[in-house]
Amino acid sequence: MSMAAPAFNLRTDLDAMWLLPSLKPRIANQLAGLVNTAPAWMKNERPLVSFSFDDVAKSAAHSGARLLAEHGATGTFYVSGSLVGTHSDYWINADRDDIVELIRSGHEIGCHTHGHLSIANATPERIFAETRTNTRFLRTLEPDLKIDNFAYPFGRASPGLKKRLATRFHSSRSTRAEVNHGRIDLQLLSAFPLMDRKMTPRVIDRILDRAVQTNGWAIFYTNDVALQPSPYGCSPALLAYALTAAEARGIECAPIRDALLKIGAERTF
Numbered sequence: 001m002s003m004a005a006p007a008f009n010l011r012t013d014l015d016a017m018w019l020l021p022s023l024k025p026r027i028a029n030q031l032a033g034l035v036n037t038a039p040a041w042m043k044n045e046r047p048l049v050s051f052s053f054d055d056v057a058k059s060a061a062h063s064g065a066r067l068l069a070e071h072g073a074t075g076t077f078y079v080s081g082s083l084v085g086t087h088s089d090y091w092i093n094a095d096r097d098d099i100v101e102l103i104r105s106g107h108e109i110g111c112h113t114h115g116h117l118s119i120a121n122a123t124p125e126r127i128f129a130e131t132r133t134n135t136r137f138l139r140t141l142e143p144d145l146k147i148d149n150f151a152y153p154f155g156r157a158s159p160g161l162k163k164r165l166a167t168r169f170h171s172s173r174s175t176r177a178e179v180n181h182g183r184i185d186l187q188l189l190s191a192f193p194l195m196d197r198k199m200t201p202r203v204i205d206r207i208l209d210r211a212v213q214t215n216g217w218a219i220f221y222t223n224d225v226a227l228q229p230s231p232y233g234c235s236p237a238l239l240a241y242a243l244t245a246a247e248a249r250g251i252e253c254a255p256i257r258d259a260l261l262k263i264g265a266e267r268t269f
């Protein structure tokens with residue numbers, strides 16, 4: 001007697017594919033761009049630029065913040081609480097005092113989960129719980145701290161996560177390299193890597209020109225700010241170039257929190 005061939009089961013096969021560890025987050029991240037979870041029409045009077053720093057490296061809290069201050073600007077620092085006071089592979093992270101100093105200097109503190117978790121290794125529910133843990137941690141540094149904006153660790157979003165975050169955060173920043181303009185998704189703000197490995201002054205010029213042409217909002221993100229930056233960081237020269245180039249075009253520099261007010265983005269919660 002011959003064995004019957006197993007019946008084709010679409011449901012099971014799709015589930016199996018969905019469970020492939022590398023495929024699932026990639027597909028979910030692609031799908032995140034197809035659904036506009038928190039649509040907003042930008043109503044800013046002038047083009048905008050924001051500088052953001054993820055994790056946060058000690059050099060970003062010092063050199064990065066100092067450079068912004070020299071240009072009369074403030075930035076958004078997306079902190080992962082579990083990294084505070086630790087060493088990462090490529091840099092030393094900011095400690096509690098560094099974060100407190102950033103708050104006192106008027107910079108915005110954003111949320112980047114507590115354990116730097118993404119949809120590659122955690123469910124939307126787990127990541128949402130992580131944002132609560134991170135908020136609790138950050139409020140041990142400053143009890144009245146407002147934490148209204150989020151950045152996806154590794155830039156990985158998903159439709160389910162976006163929906164969940166919209167109940168808690170005014171915005172969530174991705175790593176999709178586009179200038180935000182016209183109708184945007186507050187839970188999937190686009191942003192460019194300000195990293196010497198990936199970015200040049202010429203490309204910065206093109207991005208900022210596009211922000212002027214579209215009356216848009218260019219967001220940059222980076223990690224460490226050092227003379228010899230990690231592959232994920234920038235040199236002070238590149239950051240200074242971007243700040244000066246934005247100024248020269250009359251582009252207003254604002255942290256994410258303030259830029260959201262300038263574009264007239266209503267809260268989703």
Ligand SMILES: [Zn+2]
Nearest residue numbers: 054055153154
């Ligand atoms: Zn990160």
